[in-house]
Amino acid sequence: GESVGLHLPTLSVQEGDNSIINCAYSNSASDYFIWYKQESGKGPQFIIDIRSNMDKRQGQRVTVLLNKTVKHLSLQIAATQPGDSAVYFCAENMMDSSYKLIFGSGTRLLVRP
Amino acid sequence: DSGVTQTPKHLITATGQRVTLRCSPRSGDLSVYWYQQSLDQGLQFLIQYYNGEERAKGNILERFSAQQFPDLHSELNLSSLELGDSALYFCASSAGGGGKLETQYFGPGTRLLVL
Numbered sequence: 137g138e139s140v141g142l143h144l145p146t147l148s149v150q151e152g153d154n155s156i157i158n159c160a161y162s163n164s165a166s167d168y169f170i171w172y173k174q175e176s177g178k179g180p181q182f183i184i185d186i187r188s189n190m191d192k193r194q195g196q197r198v199t200v201l202l203n204k205t206v207k208h209l210s211l212q213i214a215a216t217q218p219g220d221s222a223v224y225f226c227a228e229n230m231m232d233s234s235y236k237l238i239f240g241s242g243t244r245l246l247v248r249p
Numbered sequence: 250d251s252g253v254t255q256t257p258k259h260l261i262t263a264t265g266q267r268v269t270l271r272c273s274p275r276s277g278d279l280s281v282y283w284y285q286q287s288l289d290q291g292l293q294f295l296i297q298y299y300n301g302e303e304r305a306k307g308n309i310l311e312r313f314s315a316q317q318f319p320d321l322h323s324e325l326n327l328s329s330l331e332l333g334d335s336a337l338y339f340c341a342s343s344a345g346g347g348g349k350l351e352t353q354y355f356g357p358g359t360r361l362l363v364l
Binding site for chain 2: 170172178179180181182185225236237238239240241242
């Protein structure tokens with residue numbers, strides 16, 4: 137079946153550097169995408185979202201880029217901090233007869249001091 | 250804090266038993282979603298309720314059932330528990346659910362351990 141996946145299971149970055157987490161999706165009908173951050177022992181926390189009519193959306197220190205041509209989504213974190221260490225999930229939300237989020241497998245971000 | 254609450258935080262039980270997990274959505278949210286997160290499966294959508302009615306079903310086993318009450322809180326019932334049911338169970342809520350695309354906000358989860 138169609139699913140959302142991630143290229144890198146673990147990403148290690150130096151504190152202060154920028155981080156880029158990638159995600160590939162396969163469902164061309166998906167028109168809404170969300171990035172979640174999950175810290176150990178906690179539930180997924182909404183970070184940023186983007187609709188398919190946009191290519192880029194910026195938040196506080198985070199930017200999401202959407203390339204519909206190659207079905208690719210990325211999350212950029214500027215000036216990565218120790219508190220950014222977590223597992224990051226991309227999720228696609230497909231509009232059809234049912235309504236559900238399909239999550240990728242997650243990328244663990246480790247921030248080195 | 251997302252505003253979604255879940256109880257209990259931890260649950261330890263034995264195989265064959267039945268448990269009930271409870272979720273209260275964010276104030277004003279009409280939809281509740283249940284997810285299972287295990288090490289080898291990631292986050293799997295189980296079921297969605299919107300304003301008291303089942304809206305969508307995912308990979309939910311027949312041994313599992315859910316309901317949403319008039320006050321919009323939801324319960325997930327897991328019966329005839331097996332070792333493989335050990336996982337984190339998350340509840341999420343969103344404002345609507347009538348076919349619109351909305352952000353889901355997650356609760357802290359219930360960690361279920363079946364011995």
